[in-house]
Amino acid sequence: MKKTIVISPDDLVAVALVSLKKGEEFEGVMLSEDIEKGHKFALRDIKKGEQIIKYGEVIGKATSDIKAGEHIHSHNMSTNLSGALEYSYNKAEIKDLGVHKSRKVNVYKRKSGEVGIRNELWIIPTVGCVNSQAKLIASEFLKKHSALEGVDGVFAYTHPYGCSQIGEDHNRTRMILQRMVKHPNCGGVLVLGLGCENNRMDVFKETLGDYDKDRTRFLVAQEVEDETEEGLKLLEELYNNAKNDKRTEEDISCLKIGLKCGGSDGLSGITANPLVGRLSDYMAAIGGTTVLTEVPEMFGAEQLLMDRAKDEETFNKIVKLVNGFKEYYQKHDQPVYENPSPGNKAGGITTLEDKSLGCTQKSGSGEVCDVLFDGDALSAHGLNLLNGPGNDMVAVTNLASAGCHMVLFTTGRGTPFGGFVPTIKISTNSDLAKRKSNWIDFDAGGIAMGESFEDKLDQLIELIADTANGKQTVNERYNSRDIAIFKTGVTL
DSSP states (O other), rough: OOOOEEEEETTTTESSSSOOOOOEEEEEESSSSBBOOTTTTESBBBBBTOOEHHHHEEEESSEEEEEEETTTTTEEOOOOOOOOOOOOOOOOOOOOOOOOOOOOEEEEEETTTOOOOOEEEEEEEEEEEHHHHHHHHHHHHHOOOOOOOOOOEEEEOOOOOSBBHHHHHHHHHHHHHHHHTTTTTTTEEEEEEEEESOOOOHHHHHHSOOTTSSEEEEEEGGGGGGGHHHHHHHHHHHHHHHOOOEEEEEEEOOEEEEEEEOSTTTTTTHHHHHHHHHHHHHHHTTOOOOEEEEEGGGGGHHHHHHEEEEEEEEHHHHHHHHHHHHHHHHTTTTTTTOOHHHHHTTOOOSSSSHHHHHHHGGGGSSSSEEEETOOOOOOOEEEEEEOSSHHHHHHHHHHHTTTOOOEEEEESOOOOOOSSSOOOEEEEEEEHHHHHTTTEEEGGGGGGTOOOHHHHHHHHHHHHHHHHHHHOOOOHTOOOOOOOOOOOOOOO
């Protein structure tokens, strides 16, 4: 069984695929201490100040002399990153993504021309003050309809915002909720307001744009005597419209797939993330769409993405994306490179460069076709970048709001979280998949033990097709469905 890996021939470190013992010899060096799974050890003596290479790229510098076989982590290594950087466009040669066999999926064709992979009824509060009423309407409806016909579920998506917000925060809250209203996974939606909030229902409707009036209802609680009774009547109308929807066959290229990682470990950039990168390349090759976000987790690897921009205009958008997030940190007097998290470090990730070079493996090797900021609509096939933070709940909400039908979420530490679209959890290691089967949908850990990427990619595509066809993800089965809206400003 393979116990260590050197990712690139230029690397100065090897990564432990299993926990290793002091005194054992691996990659031609004797270990001078125990090395935990996912952690790094030196392949040769490294001088203080010398650059440390992993993935064939610099991930930081040595802060002390390091002997061959020693553990390399926060105690003897630090980031090189500091302050803003200048970038230049050096277009990389993009390898041919090849010819791939496509697949068929059965989806719901919406009046807008979009397709959905679920036919759910949603209740969306315009303001947090009516969260409890939204949940009550959903639960009362399900008491009446214990066996739903033709509908995949009834869900209330609560949040704390919609009032006492101004400027960007107010606009972003309204935009996210409006995009949920028009999401094709939703067969019918009840928008529930209070009546005195900043996020006024009349303005919400006026700025909503084109929407399916047969599938959308609006209710202001202060304007009716019993909002639960009135809500149930409106939800019944939506149910009667949605329950007759039927799936039709389409090519799998119709799917829009979000890419996210959370609770990463030292195997993330070796197993699950490069597997998802191959999936992204597959989707690009057949005319499908993938979306990568988590801008702070591009820091240290951003130039690699910039060099893959399809043209100089797209390159400039990536520069704006990256520098805009750095300016956001600086505006709040926070360190730009305060990452990775304690869990990441416990799993073997040392610096932000280490984390970012592993994180961006999810992007594959294809061109970056477009970059999306707040308010931009997802339109380009291939790989897109989306503005947003690394926070799991916010990032998945952003991906789904941009139009993604599902999200592939890689994790080495594990999380039960799911968004308002199916969230496929992919473990970086098999131990996690076995231990937390109530969290994990797909085990990529076998790659570290010698399973081929090609076999695993076929299995992952099959799971994606099954999910599009209606198979529930673990987060759906356990009803782990949440939204979180990014907030940057003041609260009144």
